[in-house]
Each structure stands twice: as structure tokens, then as C-alpha cells.
Amino acid sequence: MAKPLVAIVGRPNVGKSTLLNQIMGEKLTITSNKPQTTRNRIQCIYNGEQGQAVFIDTPGIHKPNHVLGSRMMKEVEESLSGIDLLLVLIEPGTPRQEDQEILRRAQKTRVPVVLVINKIDSVSPEKTVQTARSYGELFSFAEIVPISAYNGTNVDELIRVVYQYLPEGPAYFPKDMVTDQPERFLIAEFIREKALYVLDKEIPHGIAVMIDQFTERTDRELIDVHATIVCEKASHKPIILGKQGRTIKEIGSQARREIERFMGVQTNLKLWVKVKENWRDSEMYVTNYSR
Numbered sequence: 001m002a003k004p005l006v007a008i009v010g011r012p013n014v015g016k017s018t019l020l021n022q023i024m025g026e027k028l029t030i031t032s033n034k035p036q037t038t039r040n041r042i043q044c045i046y047n048g049e050q051g052q053a054v055f056i057d058t059p060g061i062h063k064p065n066h067v068l069g070s071r072m073m074k075e076v077e078e079s080l081s082g083i084d085l086l087l088v089l090i091e092p093g094t095p096r097q098e099d100q101e102i103l104r105r106a107q108k109t110r111v112p113v114v115l116v117i118n119k120i121d122s123v124s125p126e127k128t129v130q131t132a133r134s135y136g137e138l139f140s141f142a143e144i145v146p147i148s149a150y151n152g153t154n155v156d157e158l159i160r161v162v163y164q165y166l167p168e169g170p171a172y173f174p175k176d177m178v179t180d181q182p183e184r185f186l187i188a189e190f191i192r193e194k195a196l197y198v199l200d201k202e203i204p205h206g207i208a209v210m211i212d213q214f215t216e217r218t219d220r221e222l223i224d225v226h227a228t229i230v231c232e233k234a235s236h237k238p239i240i241l242g243k244q245g246r247t248i249k250e251i252g253s254q255a256r257r258e259i260e261r262f263m264g265v266q267t268n269l270k271l272w273v274k275v276k277e278n279w280r281d282s283e284m285y286v287t288n289y290s291r
Contacts, residue, residue: 004054004167006055006084006162008055009058009086010088010089011096014119015091017057019149024178027258028179029044042181043056043179045173045178045180047171048163051168053166085111085165086106088115090117091118091119099135103139114141114142115132116146118147120146142165183214187211188227191251191255194251195255198254199251203231206232206279209229212227221266222267223263223266223268224268224270226270226272230279231274232280234277240273
């Protein structure tokens with residue numbers, strides 16, 4: 001029995017994860033205003049009135065300049081294998097060179113391709129129409145759907161379009177399952193997201209999060225999570241810690257609330273910081289830290 005697979009691809013920071021969270025009705029993938037926030041392929045299981053659909057969130061397509069970037073692009077390639085439908089997410093405007101590369105990859109999938117124009121709430125209707133016309137001249141899309149992933153505009157219509165192109169069949173996953181990722185992975189991602197928000201432009205993408213301990217207590221409803229934030233340079237460590245530890249405490253406070261929302265249980269979160277020089281260019285460290 002095959003899974004009804006829908007892959008979402010696009011340039012970095014066009015709103016792929018925001019769209020998937022909007023479709024799912026809950027936060028399962030992390031978001032930030034920094035490109036390449038998503039590093040892994042994440043499957044989310046949507047159960048609608050018309051059946052089950054599996055949406056795949058992918059890293060933003062870009063030219064890699066380190067081992068981690070190459071691993072991310074491999075995740076994209078693997079995501080496009082065996083799918084039933086491809087959603088190409090773009091922003092309003094004229095097609096860029098990166099978009100044309102995405103369409104080249106889309107052509108190879110030999111499945112229906114839907115162009116999804118995101119962020120229509122930020123431009124005029126005329127700009128949206130012009131965008132649809134420009135992209136339509138480059139590729140024969142099965143459908144073109146304008147949306148706003150941020151506020152949910154027209155997302156219901158997109159879901160309706162998606163089901164038009166999916167094969168009928170029984171549910172592949174249990175109905176109470178929402179993602180293929182383990183809890184430890186999601187918790188690490190929540191911590192990394194809050195680090196990106198709190199640190200803003202002070203620290204680039206050279207951070208990762210490792211879950212050192214994840215324990216559910218037997219005497220009360222509480223989980224203990226010990227995690228390490230890994231950075232690339234020794235000079236980054238004091239920035240992540242902050243004066244008198246204030247920055248890492250803020251990261252921990254925001255991450256704990258996110259973890260408790262998702263897990264539905266009180267969380268005791270402790271964070272540490274470790275330096276691993278240029279870990280993004282090490283195959284071993286990328287394997288350990290990007291999962």
C-alpha cells in the first residue's frame with residue numbers, strides 16, 4: 001500500500017514550513033525569518049474528510065557551500081522520489097534563476113505540479129496575476145493557487161486542489177499520528193528555532209542542537225530534557241550564553257513553553273553550549289547534528 005505523498009518545494013524562506021503548519025492546524029515544523037531554517041525532510045500526516053495525505057516539508061533549494069548544505073539538497077532529491085503531487089511554493093514577483101532550477105527538477109518528477117503563490121496578503125491582486133502569468137510562461141502547471149500561508153487565506157482551496165490529484169485508498173498511517181519524526185527530533189528543532197529567534201543576527205546558521213537526555217518521570221507528569229547547543233566558533237559561545245547567562249535562559253524559557261505545548265506535559269529543560277569548529281563541513285558531525 002503506497003502513501004499519498006505531496007512534496008512542498010521552493011527557495012529558502014518562501015514559507016514552506018509556515019504553509020505546512022497552517023495545513024496541519026498545529027505547529028510541527030519550525031519557522032524563522034532566516035533562510036535554510038529547515039534542514040531535514042519532514043513528513044506530516046493530514047487526515048481530511050477526503051482521506052489521508054502525507055505532506056513533505058523540504059529544505060529550501062539553494063547552492064550548497066558546505067557538507068550540511070549538500071546533505072540538505074540530498075534530502076530534497078529524496079523527497080521528490082515516489083511522490084504523487086508536487087507543490088512549488090513561490091513569492092509574488094518575477095521568476096529568479098533559483099526558481100527556474102526548481103522547475104527543472106519539477107519536470108523530472110513526471111507528476112502534476114501545482115504552483116502555489118504565497119504571501120498574496122503583501123501585494124496587490126494585480127501583482128499576483130502578473131506573477132501567475134510570468135511563471136505560467138515557463139511551465140505547464142496543473143493548477144495555480146494564490147494563498148497566504150501566514151493568515152490562512154485560500155489554504156482550504158489548496159487542500160481541495162491537492163485531493164483532486166491524489167490516488168484513492170485506505171489510510172497508511174494511524175489517524176492519531178501527525179508526523180514521522182520522533183519526539184526527540186521535534187524537541188531539538190523547537191530549541192533551535194528559539195535560538196534563531198533570540199540570537200537573531202548575532203549568530204549565523206552554524207548552530208545545531210543535540211538531545212543528551214530525554215526522560216519521562218514515573219512519579220509525576222514531567223519530562224526531563226538535557227540538550228546541548230553546538231556552535232562553530234569559540235567567539236559564539238559567550239554570545240549564546242549572554243551576560244550572566246541571560247540569553248541562554250531566554251532561549252530555554254521560550255523553548256520550554258513550546259515543548260510543553262507540543263508534549264502536553266510539564267518540562268524540566270536544561271541547556272549547555274559546546275563548540276565544534278566548522279562542524280557543518282564535517283561528514284561525521286553533520287550526520288550527528290542534523291538529525
